[in-house]
Amino acid sequence: MSFEHLPDGLGIGVAAPRLTWTLPPGSGRQQAYELEVDRSGTVRRTGRVDVDTHVLAPWPGEPLASRERALVRVRVWTPDAPEPSGWSDPRTVEAGLLAPTDWQAVPVGAGWDEEPEAERRPARVRKDFRLDRPVAHARLYATAHGLYEAEINGRRVGDETLAPGWTVYPRRLRYRTHDVTDLLTEGANTIGAWLGDGWYRGKYGFDGGTRNIYGTDQALVAQLEVVHDDGSVTVIATDGTWHAAPGPILTSGLYEGEIFDARLHDPQWCTPSPSRTACDTWSPVRTGHRDPATLVAPMGPPVRCTQEIAPVAITPTEGGHLLDFGQNLVGRLRVTVDGPAGTTIVLRHAEVLENGALATRPLREAYATDTLILSGDGPLTWEPRFTLHGFRHAEVTGWPGGLNADMVTARVHHTDMHRTGWFECSDPLVNRLHENVLWSMRGNFVDIPTDCPQRDERLGWTGDIQVFAPTASFLYDCAGMLDSWLTDVGLEQLPDGTVPWYVPVIPGAPTWTPIHPGAAWGDAAVLTPWTLHQRFGDLGLLRRHYPMAKKWVDLVERLAGPTRLWDTGFQLGDWLDPAAPPDDPAAGVTDRYLVATAYYAHSTRHLARAAAELGKTADSNRYTTLAAEVTAAFRHRYVRPAGRMTSDSPTAYALAIVFDLLTPEQRRDAGDRLAELVLADDARIATGFVGTPLICDALTDTGHLDVAYRLLLQTECPSWLYTVTQGATTIWERWDSLRTDGSLNPGGMTSFNHYALGAVADWLHRVVGGITATGPGYREIAFRPRPGGGITWARTRHETPYGTAALSWELTGTGLTARCTVPEGTRAVAELPGGPSVSLGPGEHVLEAAVIAGATA
Numbered sequence: 099m100s101f102e103h104l105p106d107g108l109g110i111g112v113a114a115p116r117l118t119w120t121l122p123p124g125s126g127r128q129q130a131y132e133l134e135v136d137r138s139g140t141v142r143r144t145g146r147v148d149v150d151t152h153v154l155a156p157w158p159g160e161p162l163a164s165r166e167r168a169l170v171r172v173r174v175w176t177p178d179a180p181e182p183s184g185w186s187d188p189r190t191v192e193a194g195l196l197a198p199t200d201w202q203a204v205p206v207g208a209g210w211d212e213e214p215e216a217e218r219r220p221a222r223v224r225k226d227f228r229l230d231r232p233v234a235h236a237r238l239y240a241t242a243h244g245l246y247e248a249e250i251n252g253r254r255v256g257d258e259t260l261a262p263g264w265t266v267y268p269r270r271l272r273y274r275t276h277d278v279t280d281l282l283t284e285g286a287n288t289i290g291a292w293l294g295d296g297w298y299r300g301k302y303g304f305d306g307g308t309r310n311i312y313g314t315d316q317a318l319v320a321q322l323e324v325v326h327d328d329g330s331v332t333v334i335a336t337d338g339t340w341h342a343a344p345g346p347i348l349t350s351g352l353y354e355g356e357i358f359d360a361r362l363h364d365p366q367w368c369t370p371s372p373s374r375t376a377c378d379t380w381s382p383v384r385t386g387h388r389d390p391a392t393l394v395a396p397m398g399p400p401v402r403c404t405q406e407i408a409p410v411a412i413t414p415t416e417g418g419h420l421l422d423f424g425q426n427l428v429g430r431l432r433v434t435v436d437g438p439a440g441t442t443i444v445l446r447h448a449e450v451l452e453n454g455a456l457a458t459r460p461l462r463e464a465y466a467t468d469t470l471i472l473s474g475d476g477p478l479t480w481e482p483r484f485t486l487h488g489f490r491h492a493e494v495t496g497w498p499g500g501l502n503a504d505m506v507t508a509r510v511h512h513t514d515m516h517r518t519g520w521f522e523c524s525d526p527l528v529n530r531l532h533e534n535v536l537w538s539m540r541g542n543f544v545d546i547p548t549d550c551p552q553r554d555e556r557l558g559w560t561g562d563i564q565v566f567a568p569t570a571s572f573l574y575d576c577a578g579m580l581d582s583w584l585t586d587v588g589l590e591q592l593p594d595g596t597v598p599w600y601v602p603v604i605p606g607a608p609t610w611t612p613i614h615p616g617a618a619w620g621d622a623a624v625l626t627p628w629t630l631h632q633r634f635g636d637l638g639l640l641r642r643h644y645p646m647a648k649k650w651v652d653l654v655e656r657l658a659g660p661t662r663l664w665d666t667g668f669q670l671g672d673w674l675d676p677a678a679p680p681d682d683p684a685a686g687v688t689d690r691y692l693v694a695t696a697y698y699a700h701s702t703r704h705l706a707r708a709a710a711e712l713g714k715t716a717d718s719n720r721y722t723t724l725a726a727e728v729t730a731a732f733r734h735r736y737v738r739p740a741g742r743m744t745s746d747s748p749t750a751y752a753l754a755i756v757f758d759l760l761t762p763e764q765r766r767d768a769g770d771r772l773a774e775l776v777l778a779d780d781a782r783i784a785t786g787f788v789g790t791p792l793i794c795d796a797l798t799d800t801g802h803l804d805v806a807y808r809l810l811l812q813t814e815c816p817s818w819l820y821t822v823t824q825g826a827t828t829i830w831e832r833w834d835s836l837r838t839d840g841s842l843n844p845g846g847m848t849s850f851n852h853y854a855l856g857a858v859a860d861w862l863h864r865v866v867g868g869i870t871a872t873g874p875g876y877r878e879i880a881f882r883p884r885p886g887g888g889i890t891w892a893r894t895r896h897e898t899p900y901g902t903a904a905l906s907w908e909l910t911g912t913g914l915t916a917r918c919t920v921p922e923g924t925r926a927v928a929e930l931p932g933g934p935s936v937s938l939g940p941g942e943h944v945l946e947a948a949v950i951a952g953a954t955a
Contacts, residue, residue: 099117099118099119099170099171099172099186099189100117100118100119100189101115101116101117101118101189101191102115102116102154102397102578103397103398103575103577103578103581103634103636104396104397104398104399104578105399105514105516107189107190107191107192108190108192108275108277109192109193109194109237109239109274109275109276109395109396110162110191110192110193110194110395111193111194111196111394111395111396111397112395113161113162113163113193113196114156114157114161114162115157115162115191116154116155116156116157116638117133117154117155117157117170117172118152118153118154118155118899119152119172119186120152120900120901120921120922120923121152121174121176121900121901121922121923121940122174122183122922123922124922124940124941125174125176125178125179125183125922125923125940126176126177126178126922126923126939126940127150127176127177127922127923127924127925127939127940128150128151128152128174128175128176128923129148129150129174129175129176129177130146130147130148130149130150130174130175131144131146131147131149131152131155131172131173131174131175132144132145132146132147132172132173132174132182133147133155133158133170133171133172134170134171134172134185135158135159135168135169135170136168136169136170136188137166137167137168138166138167142158142159144158144159146175146182150923152172152174152900152923153635153875153877153899153900154635154636154637154638154899162191162193162196163193163196164193164194164195164196164197164200165192165193165194165195165200165237165323166192166193167190167191167192167193168190168191168192169188169189169190170188170189170190170191171185171186171187171188171189172185172186173185173186192275194239194273194275194395195239195273195321195393195395198389198390198391198393199390200390201239201321201335201390201393202321202333202335202337203239203319203320203321203335203336203337204319204335204336204337204385204386204387204388205242205243205315205317205318205319205336205385205386205387205388206223206317206318206319206336206337206338206340206342206383206384206385206386207221207223207243207293207315207316207317207318207342207383207384207386208221208316208342208344208383208384209342209381209382209383209384210381212314214309214310214314215309215310217349217351217354218295218316218349219344219345219347219348219349220292220293220294220295220316220344220345220347220349220350220484221293221316221342221343221344221345222290222291222292222293222342222343222344222345222367222368223290223291223293223318223336223340223341223342223383224288224289224290224291224340224341224342224367224368224380225288225289225290225334225336225339225340225341226286226287226288226370227286227287227288227289227332227334228285228286228287229282229283229284229285229287229324229326229332230284231284231326231327231328231330232284232326232327233279233282233283233284233324233325233326233327234279234325234326234327234329235277235279235325236277236278236279236281236282236322236323236324236325237275237276237277237278237322237323238250238255238275238276238278238289238320238321238322238323239273239274239275239276239320239321239322239323240255240261240262240273240274240276240291240318240319240320240321241261241262241271241272241273241274241319241320241393242261242262242291242293242298242316242317242318242319243267243271243298243299243312243313243315243316243317243319243386243388244293244294244295244296244298244299244300244316244317245260245261245262245293245294245295245296245298245483245484246261246262246291246292246293246294246318247261247291247292247483248276248289248290248291248318248320249289249290249291249292249368250278250281250282250287250288250289250290250322250368251281251282251283251287251288251368251369251370252288252365252366252368252369252371253281255276255278255281256274256276256400257402257403258274258400258401258402259400259401259402259403259486259511260296260401260484260486260511260544260545261274261400261401262274263396263400263401263545263546264296264297264545264546264602265394265582265586265602266586266589266590266601266602266603267297267298267312267313267602268312268392269392269586269589270392270394270585270586270589271319271388271392271393271394272393272394272395272396272582273319273393273394273395274395274396274400275395278322282324286370287370288368288369288370289320289322289334289368290367290368291318291320292345292347292483292484293316293317293318293345294316294347294350294483294484295316295350295351295352295484296352296484297311297312297352297602298311298312298313298316299311299312299313299314299315299316300350300351300352300353301351301353301354302352302353302604303554303555303557303604303605303606304554304555304606304607304610305607306463307353307463307554308604308605311604311605315384315386317336317386318336319336319388319393320335320336321333321334321335321336322334322335336383336385337385338382338383338385339382340382340383341380341381341382341383342380342381342382342383342384343379343380343381344362345362345363346358346359346360346361346362346363347483347484350482350483350484350485351485352484352485352486352556353463353464353465353466353485353554354464354465354466354467354485355445355465355466355467355468355469355482355485355487356468356469356482356483356484356485357468357469357471358468358469358470358471358480358482359471360470360471360472360473360475360478360480361439361440361471361472361473361474363473396578396582397578397579397581397582397585398513398515398576398577398578398579398580398581398582399513399514399515399516399578399579400513400514400545401511401512401513401514401544401545402511402512402514403429403509403510403511404510404511404512404514404540405509405510406432406507406508406509406510407423407424407425407427407507407508407509407510408423408503408504408506408507408508409421409422409423409424409503409506409508410422410423410424411424412501412502412503415493417495418444418493418494418495418496418497419493419494419495419497419501420451420454420455420456420491420492420493420494421491421492421493421494421506422490422491423489423490423491423492423508424490424827425490425537425827426449426488426489426490426537426541426826426827426828426850426851427488427489427490427508427510427537427540427541428486428487428488428510428511428512428540428541428542428544428551428552428851429486429487429508429509429510429511430468430481430482430485430486430487430508430509430511431445431447431468431481431492431506431507431508431509432479432480432481432506432507432509433445433470433479433480433481433494433505433506433507434477434478434479434480434504434505435470435472435477435478435480435497435498435505436472436476436477436478436498437472437474437498437499438472438474438498439472439473439474439475440471440472440474441471441472441474441496441498442469442470442471442472442496443469443470443471443472443494443495443496443497443498444467444468444469444493444494444495444496445467445468445469445470445492445493445494446458446466446467446492446493446495447466447467447487447488447489447491447492447493447552448460448461448466448489448490448491448492448493448552449488449489449490449491449552449849449850449851450490450491450836450842450850451491452841452842455493456491456493457842459842460552460553460842460848460849460850461552461553461554462553462554462555462846463554464552464553464554466487466488466489466552468482468485472498481509486511486544486551487551487552488541488550488551488552488553488850488851489508489552490827492506492508494506510540511544512540512541512542512543512544513543513544513545513576513579515543515574515575515576515579516574516575516897517573517574517897518572518573518574518575518896518897518898519572519573519574519863519894519895519896519897520893520894520895520896521859521862521863521866521867521892521893521894521895522892522893523866523867523889523891523892523893524889524890524891524892525811525887525888525889527811527813527819527822527823528810528811528819528862528866528889530822530827531818531819531821531822531856531858531859532859532862533827534821534822534826534827534828534829534856535569535573535829535853535856535858535859536573537827537828537851538828538829538851538852538853538856539566539569539570539573539574539853539856541828541851542851542852542853543570543574543576543579544556545579546558546583546586546601546602547559547562547563547566547570547579547580547583549562549600549831549849549852549854550831550849550851550852551851552849552850552851553849557600557604558583558586558600558601558602559599559600559619560587560597560598560599560600560601560619560620560622560623561599561616561618561619561622561670561673561787561854562787562852562853562854563580563583563622563626564618564619564621564622564625564626565618565787565788565790565791565854565857566791566853566854566856566857567580567625567626567629567630568629568633568791568857568860569853569856569857569859569860569863570853571629571630571633571634572633572859572860572863572896573859575634575897577630577633577634577636577639580626580630581630581636581639581642583601584623584626584627584639584643584646585642585643586601586602587601587622587623587646588623588643588645588646590602590603591623591646591649591650592613594653595615595649595650595652595653595654596613596614596615596620596653597615597619597620597621597622597623597646597650598613599613599616599619614667614668615653615654615657615667616668616669616670617654617664617669617670617690617693617694617696617697617698618670618673618693618697618787618788619670620650620654621650621697621700621701623643623646623647623649623650624647624650624651624701624704624705624708625700625701625704627639627640627642627643627644627646627647627708628640628704628707628708631708631711631874632871632874632875633871633875633876634874634875634899635874635875635876635877635899636875637711637712637874640708640711640712641712644708644709644712644714647701647705647708648705648717650701651698651701651702651705651721651724654698654701654702655702655724658695658698658728661731662695662698662724662727662728662730662731662732663691663695663728663731663732663735664691664694664695664697664698665691665694665695665735666691669684669690669691669693669694670684670690670787671684671686671688671689671690671693671786671788672686672687672688672693672747672749672785672786672787672788672789673686673786673787673788674686674786674787674831674832674833674855675687675688675749675784675785675786675789676783676784676785676786676816676832676833676834677784678786680832680843680844680845681845681846683786683832683845683847686747686749686786687745687747687749687784688745688747688749688750688788688789689736689744689745689750692732692735692736692743692744692745692750692753693749693753693788695728695731695732695735695736696732696753696754696757696759697757698728699725699728699729699732699757699759700757702721702724702725702728703721703722703725703758705717705721706718706719706720706721706722706724706725709721711874729758729759732754732759733759733760733761733764736750736754737754737759737760737764737768740767741760741763741764741765741766741767741768741770741771742767742768742771743768743771746771746775747775747784747789748772748775748776748784748785748789748793749784749785749786749788749789749792749793751768751769751771751772751775751796752772752785752789752792752793752795752796753788753789753792754768755768755769755772755792755795755796755799755800756792756795756796756799765800766800768800769796769797769799769800769801769802770800770802772793772796772797772800772802773797773800773802773805776793776797776805776808776809777805777808780812780814781805781808781809781812781817782812782814782815782816782817783809783812783816783817783818783833784816787854787855790854790855790857790858791854791857791858791860793806793809794806794809794810794858794861794865795861795865797809798861798865798884803865803884803886804886804887806861806865806886807886807887807889808887810858810887811887811888815833815834815837815838816833816834817833818855818858820833821833821835821836824836826850828850828851828852829851829852829853829854829855829856830849830850830851830852830855831847831848831849831850831851831852831854831855832845832847832848832849833855835848835849835850836850863894863896864882865882865883865884866883866884866885866889866892866894867883867892867893867894867905868881868882868883868884868892868894868905868907868916869881869894869896869903869904869905870882871898872927873924875898875899875900876896876898876899876900876903876921876924877900877923877924877925878924878925878926878927879898879903879920879921879924879925879926879927880926880927880928880929881905881916881918881926881927881928881929881930881938882928882929883905883907883914883916883930883931884931885907885909885914885931890908890909891906891907891908891909892905892906892907893905893906894906895919898921898924900921900922900923900924901921901922901923901924902919902921903919903920903921903924903926904917904918904919905917905918905919907930912948913932913946913947913948914930914931914946914947915944915945915946916928916930916944916945916946916947917942917943917944917945918938918942918943918944918945919941919942919943920938920939920940920941920943921940922940923940924940925937925938925939925940926938926939928943928945930945930947931947932947932948933945933946933947933948
């Protein structure tokens with residue numbers, strides 16, 4: 099059992115959390131359920147509830163109070179069993195601090211004056227205290243202006259990185275609840291925290307960045323609540339009785355990296371030990387203000403280290419060592435080293451090499467450099483705390499003695515979402531492409547969905563996630579994380595309905611400031627909540643974000659006016675069309691206003707569908723009519739006789755086909771023309787951010803599956819597999835980020851880890867792999883594999899909210915054999931090539947098809 103979209107129930111920020119459970123194997127479909135809730139020894143049961151829902155079922159009974167714990171378990175009735183199932187194992191849910199009045203803590207930080215525009219040495223804060231009775235249980239509720247890592251009695255609290263993450267800080271600041279019972283002891287105790295600038299006041303953004311975006315202070319907000327064996331409570335909250343001192347981190351920045359002087363570190367700084375450094379270097383903190391009404395519990399998991407990777411090669415250089423980890427990743431290095439006091443070790447990072455050295459030009463002003471100064475007190479294991487880098491290669495200079503692989507480890511960090519999707523097939527290049535998509539998602543889902551993890555940007559671009567959300571929601575359970583980010587999108591939406599290019603909004607170049615409405619990017623307000631509802635079955639999420647979606651479509655309606663054509667204003671069009679020049683990625687071959695009007699129709703149609711799902715009949719009717727009018731206007735302006743588009747480009751045809759903007763006759767002709775254009779260019783990619791996620795579906799849906807496979811399997815530049823043949827281990831921002839002669843693309847915007855063009859993986863999952871959600875949350879599933887391109891087998895698996903859905907198929911001498919797994923509580927249909935449609939119930943099924951249409955295409 100799980101609560102909302104959280105990995106566990108500790109510190110939940112919802113008083114009435116929804117519950118999800120999976121059915122026992124062989125149970126088929128649920129007819130009814132019963133929940134039992136134990137609240138401090140008072141046990142209540144719902145009795146039999148005749149509902150087949152077991153995904154995000156409503157909370158039974160009274161809402162939870164702040165700090166309240168409950169044990170919950172469930173049993174179900176199914177059609178083939180006269181008696182209910184046994185009770186599930188109980189799961190614990192515990193509310194966080196749900197009301198502003200629950201908070202006593204205030205922000206505390208350095209008590210000394212700082213220069214706001216300079217790099218400032220981070221502080222550490224701490225407090226000594228005594229507990230006069232044994233501890234029954236204890237919770238630490240913590241957040242910060244900036245970043246923090248808390249300790250109690252010299253032991254780390256939690257394991258998250260870059261806490262509390264990045265939200266629209268003035269409106270929402272996340273706190274996390276930690277069970278710290280085992281870290282406390284009767285008698286003397288010490289609590290403290292390292293502090294870092296992070297997004298709050300560190301330098302961030304374009305063109306040299308901006309400091310102090312949210313404030314000049316760096317502060318901890320923490321409340322330790324200790325319940326003793328007699329039921330009494332001790333509260334240790336951040337206030338004026340805490341003390342601060344400069345720490346051994348000299349400087350720290352998300353772009354710049356971190357400088358750590360081990361000579362200045364006292365390992366006993368956060369212990370009640372009398373051996374720690376005398377307190378005369380610690381001074382009273384300066385207290386600040388935080389409206390406790392803005393403190394919110396997380397909606398998804400935190401950023402954590404999820405993997406460690408050893409270097410695959412270490413090459414001595416004139417000044418040190420060059421390391422290759424074999425994988426472009428996001429994280430930082432952990433080193434174990436011994437040397438004389440004052441020895442300075444410098445770690446520099448980059449994604450690729452150029453002429454045998456780190457290629458740092460694409461990083462722009464993200465220097466990605468960490469520095470460790472040794473204390474001379476013996477072996478030290480160290481990694482930076484408040485920075486992350488995007489890199490495959492690292493240069494180490496100043497290392498004392500020889501450097502071995504067991505001395506340096508790359509630690510991979512990203513939002514610690516639950517993996518839910520897998521795909522592999524008989525083509526190793528396609529498998530590597532899919533692995534690259536996975537790694538780019540990992541590297542760019544760092545608290546928010548970013549565009550790139552390495553250069554001086556790393557922003558939550560709305561257009562990138564709009565096209566990638568279908569792929570993301572197959573690979574990982576990202577519902578909670580994206581729900582949280584969409585909440586910030588709603589907060590940053592302008593009063594007129596304009597959706598920013600990136601969220602959270604920070605100062606940007608003149609192109610992005612002031613904010614203009616832009617198609618495909620602003621449409622994330624409509625299309626991303628819809629995708630999440632379809633993939634996770636969360637009607638509540640759709641309802642929460644519906645006002646934002648409606649405001650966006652209403653804005654575009656005003657901008658388009660009675661013509662129903664959005665043909666004015668600033669647009670990015672088919673961003674990074676490979677035909678666009680390196681210095682002008684918006685100058686593609688497809689009419690920008692064709693793109694804008696197509697998205698206007700598409701989002702309006704989806705808004706109508708969302709309204710229908712939510713029971714908003716009047717809205718549904720209004721937007722259905724509006725979508726039809728926009729579609730008619732699109733055809734009149736942009737479609738010529740015989741289905742030719744005014745922009746005779748693959749993106750124009752892909753948009754018109756997939757967004758259903760054509761008559762049946764036009765659609766057929768448009769599909770033929772699209773295939774003709776693709777083949778005329780020898781099946782090389784000719785689409786950018788807008789067209790690329792759609793083109794394989796457009797070809798498939800118009801009877802040109804063979805051409806879609808040719809496009810997928812092309813290895814010449816530009817193509818998906820060109821990057822693979824060039825050794826890519828992530829998705830590139832540009833099709834030619836690395837050119838055929840080995841040189842880097844000269845554009846100032848060249849990332850080697852950028853997931854948008856990897857949106858093709860959704861087509862891999864649905865068409866090659868053959869698993870499609872046809873009902874919200876995969877309550878209904880279609881198994882429709884479409885073999886082609888010489889691929890002889892594929893295996894696809896997805897952990898749906900109801901359980902495992904899987905399809906493995908292989909070509910045989912007589913046809914195709916498919917093995918389907920249907921989750922309990924769902925229904926499915928199998929549509930194998932050349933065979934009839936077959937209804938499937940929960941369980942395992944083996945199917946055969948004798949005729950394989952297009953299998954050798």
